[in-house]
Amino acid sequence: MTERPADLDTAARLSVAPMMDWTDRHCRVFHRKMSRHALLYTEMITAPALVRGGARHLIAFDDSEHPVALQLGGSDPRELAEAAKIGAEEGYDQIDLNCGCPSDRVQSGTFGAVLMRHSDLVADCAAEMIHAQGREVTVKCRIGVDEQEPEAVLPDFLQKISAAGVRRVTIHARKAWLQGLSPKENRDVPPLDYPLVHRMKAAFPDLHISINGGIDSLDAASAHLDALDGVMIGRAAYQRPADILLDADRRIFGDDAPRPTAEDVALEMIPYAEAHIVTGGRLHQVTRHMLGLFTGRPGARHWRRILSEGANRPGADGRLVEEALSAVTREVA
Template identity: 70%
Template sequence: MSLNQHARLSAAPMMDWTDRHCRTLHRHLSRHTLLYTEMVTAPALVRGGAVHLLDHSPEEHPVALQLGGSDPAELAQAARMGAEAGYQEINLNCGCPSDRVQSGMIGAILMTRPALVAECCAAMIAAQPVEVTVKCRIGVDDQTPEDELPAFLEKIAAAGVRRVIIHARKAWLDGLSPKENRDIPPLEYDLVQRMKALFPDLHISINGGVTSLDEAEALLASGLDGVMVGRAAYHQPADILCAADRVIFGEAGPDSTPEGAVRAMLPYIEAHLAGGGRLHQVTRHMLGLFAGRPGARGWRRMLSEGATRPGAGPELVEAALGQVVRAAA
């Protein structure tokens, strides 16, 4: 399956959430959904030498590295490091509305600098062999998306970008917090769909507000090439990912199950603990596995209260799973 096919459904890059433990869990739920790292800044890799931020396992594939930055030479070097580390896609963040990244000309502020983004993308493409993609908003602040977004897409397409993920909301850098920027600006799916009509050769995925596989199916049926799911894939991962291989990618069942994913995670947890890790570093990503199902509250409570205790290990996870199974019986 090509990366474009995997991109029919993807789990969004989310700071503090989509680390390698989260991605390992998600991969046990879906074999084909495209996964993304948290944003890694190019300065951290190139100037800071923080190569540990590239750590991942081949078992997570297909997986993309998201980079933040605005210096073409630095991004080129960071992209090369990502490709050498084994990532199958390098994604440039042009959508994050955080104050912290604005001050460094990273994220959504780049929507105001399409020529610079194009220069960055061209440098990243020339520096290494894997695909370079862009994740952006429909616009920022007082921009008129109907005018600015096509101009932005035209610039990056001319630089060699063939796949883009569009968060279908504006980012208000002046007046809204990053949290408010995820909910308050209205979703404009129609605008993203018009971009697909304007740029038929671009692979366009839509992001923002998708909370179910049914919604993802409908957006794909509307002519879009892919759907990226963020918070729902994290907080209710089973609802989004367990049936994804069958529903989105056309594979024969059976679907995966959250119970099966828990059991598959046990050897991973043992290896993490043996390497000096703590249980809660993994289980914090597993709290929503049984969301909406019998035993979900007990599952969350057992892991939340017990996983941070000294010596906590896989037996706690097995005990929590046992009470879920009993509650469902």
């Protein structure tokens, strides 16, 4: 059985959800500059891409991202075990198994939310992943899918994966409807059932349980932390990163060290972006994640416009970020 490191327990008090096409390595570096403690996740990477496709470049990351988790998608225990081993070799702090994504692509591959119908298989996958390497293996799931009754399905699911050695789980407090709703609709349409997730903590006190879904402020996160071990925030952390992350270390982790400002973060991203450009990258690949940095503040529109219009142009570099930041400063003045 894998022993759970105390620092990961603490980091998981607040985590930024794995989000396809959003939480890439540039996004995670950006988020880390706002919070020293929050647990960050990769986008979901499929086990076949790593094991059969040899796509290790998909899981490259910067040392500054720690603590950082690799989320894997798949349903073949041996393949997931090999992918978990690769993730551990690359230096990830934890390996997560996706049992919550409702997209058509993951359904056709028999992974993601459809695995809520196959709890025995999930337990087998988790056991193989744990046995293959030394990092903690966690699971992110839904409360159920389609016509399943969450009150019956979720406890059975949690019992089986915990028996397999999983000690930390994140529960998206919505069902996933695999037919009739798009992935986007599955993030909003099915009703949230926070009380069910809270009851699962009471039923499984030894499980470290984080809640996900519809949580869009530190006030809301703090309320859940009265009863649960962790909160995972997705779109709000991406679209309004300063609101969620700049004060997270103080409010969620009790760290009274001086917090950076949004302006500090923008300036700190310039050398990172410049280093990426030197290796052949584009400024846009970094700055697209920074557009929401000043949301709700004077100058936010100018910041977004300058970066959106200019970052894809040939030769765009850190000077564009300085220009956008100057526009924010002028607006405030």
